[in-house]
Amino acid sequence: MTNTFRLHVTGRDGKSRESDGRIGGSLLEILRDAGVEEISAMCGGNCSCATCHVYVEAEGLLPEPCIDESEMLDTLLQQTPLSRLACQVTIAAGIDCLRVEVAPEE
Amino acid sequence: MAKHLDIQLLPTTADFGFSGGRDNFRAFCRRVFSTKEPRFLRTPENQLVVFRHADLTLFGTAPEVGNVPIGRMYPNRFKENASPERLPGWEIGEVIASQVFTFNPPLHGPARRLLLNWLGPKQVSQMEEPAREVAREIIFRIRNGETVDLVHTVADAVVVGFWSKLLRLTDEETMAIGRCAHDMTRLFHAHRSREDLEVLDQAFAEYARILDQASIRGMEEGDPAMLEIAARLRELDFPDDPQEVGLVPKSVGAVLAGNLVDGFHTAALAAANTFHALLQNPEALASVLAAPKTLPRAIAEALRLEPPVLTLNRYILRDFHFDGLVLPAGNKVVMMWAAGNHDPSVFPEPERFDMGRPQTGLTTFGSGIHICPGRYVGVMLTRVLLEEFAAQGVELRNAEAPAEWIPDHFMNQLKVFPVTVNRTESGG
Numbered sequence: 001m002t003n004t005f006r007l008h009v010t011g012r013d014g015k016s017r018e019s020d021g022r023i024g025g026s027l028l029e030i031l032r033d034a035g036v037e038e039i040s041a042m043c044g045g046n047c048s049c050a051t052c053h054v055y056v057e058a059e060g061l062l063p064e065p066c067i068d069e070s071e072m073l074d075t076l077l078q079q080t081p082l083s084r085l086a087c088q089v090t091i092a093a094g095i096d097c098l099r100v101e102v103a104p105e106e
Numbered sequence: 107m108a109k110h111l112d113i114q115l116l117p118t119t120a121d122f123g124f125s126g127g128r129d130n131f132r133a134f135c136r137r138v139f140s141t142k143e144p145r146f147l148r149t150p151e152n153q154l155v156v157f158r159h160a161d162l163t164l165f166g167t168a169p170e171v172g173n174v175p176i177g178r179m180y181p182n183r184f185k186e187n188a189s190p191e192r193l194p195g196w197e198i199g200e201v202i203a204s205q206v207f208t209f210n211p212p213l214h215g216p217a218r219r220l221l222l223n224w225l226g227p228k229q230v231s232q233m234e235e236p237a238r239e240v241a242r243e244i245i246f247r248i249r250n251g252e253t254v255d256l257v258h259t260v261a262d263a264v265v266v267g268f269w270s271k272l273l274r275l276t277d278e279e280t281m282a283i284g285r286c287a288h289d290m291t292r293l294f295h296a297h298r299s300r301e302d303l304e305v306l307d308q309a310f311a312e313y314a315r316i317l318d319q320a321s322i323r324g325m326e327e328g329d330p331a332m333l334e335i336a337a338r339l340r341e342l343d344f345p346d347d348p349q350e351v352g353l354v355p356k357s358v359g360a361v362l363a364g365n366l367v368d369g370f371h372t373a374a375l376a377a378a379n380t381f382h383a384l385l386q387n388p389e390a391l392a393s394v395l396a397a398p399k400t401l402p403r404a405i406a407e408a409l410r411l412e413p414p415v416l417t418l419n420r421y422i423l424r425d426f427h428f429d430g431l432v433l434p435a436g437n438k439v440v441m442m443w444a445a446g447n448h449d450p451s452v453f454p455e456p457e458r459f460d461m462g463r464p465q466t467g468l469t470t471f472g473s474g475i476h477i478c479p480g481r482y483v484g485v486m487l488t489r490v491l492l493e494e495f496a497a498q499g500v501e502l503r504n505a506e507a508p509a510e511w512i513p514d515h516f517m518n519q520l521k522v523f524p525v526t527v528n529r530t531e532s533g534g
Binding site: 038039 | 163167215218219222223226227228231402466467471473474475477482
């Protein structure tokens, strides 16, 4: 089993890029490590601002959002069924590929 | 071994020219950011002042750095066996005790979510139409060629009108709460006088009474927002702890009063300051009007230049260890959020209006878990105002008399901003 996974990121400008992400980290840290600078995460990754909103095609690979994350997502205008807060998503072993799109600014 | 941060040895903000207010804030930033030292400053009362962008982020996101608990803010009012005598500042304390900016975990998170459930982006988008109606009516009343004070005639009027419409205040209540909001400006004076406290106590008591009545009416009439706040309030089951965690608001009216101080007062600053920044940069204003999609970026940049809040206080809940230093629990810290926006290491040429610059890292609304929960309303009101001026074909230009900023103040607040109105034929 590898300790990395393949990350596909689409930015707000519509451009996509690929890189390897580290299993075990939060998606927010992984996106930052991948050089995605447009996520402000103003609360510092504490599920308090929803400025790390992303769309994740996870197909059951990720645990469901907890109540705090769900409530934050429910305040967002750009919420879709794929919505997640990157600060609340931990990438567990068993994931080998993830597609992430940075959500529009609210 | 961590070394105690010796605050008394630090230079003061006054050493770099800051005593409050926008004008000396600008001069302060030029001076303090011209070198890499000092890292921190202190107030004359020996409170640590955090002003560099990296440190604002570090402190803002650290769990050890909390809100100032109400009992530390008004120690005589909230101590055990406090005298029932209503000392100066009593009514302010009554209102502020229900404000989320005086809460810490475990109360802070659920109380904050209560507000976000009301003032989040999705909810605020549904408030846009009432805001537009208020803005439209106020702009419509301004005559062609007239010179008006944009602060009083436009920004204050729209903000007070908006909340009054949302909360279904009577005309009489709207007039009264407008006066209260005006008087609340004294809360941010660097040197509050006895008279300031008397005026503030009257204003806060009247303001709280109006909002309490509005909340009761709202619930009786089945207002979904009021009923939702009431339901969530019932779930906040925490013992009163004024010295650290905070006090659970005792009513929906208390929630509204505590948390709409910034709604009624500071949101108007956001609107006025944005207009000021844009009118100082006519090319930017013209380009925004030509491409309305750029409006959100323009507002963010305008508020970077002219953020409503200069400083806010925080409180060290637990010994805070960082970079080999320790700041002991119990210290109050002054977070100079506005300076983060003028730190040239993050925002090069900080006094230049540049809509193209990266906008991550703005400290306009603070950062960390205490970031302003009402920021979406303030920005929405500002955007709607700009859109309605454009829709009515109203052009603004600086009048002959200059704008004046309130000195010795912890807000970046215009006292007066005279603008001249020109109605073009293209307006609706």
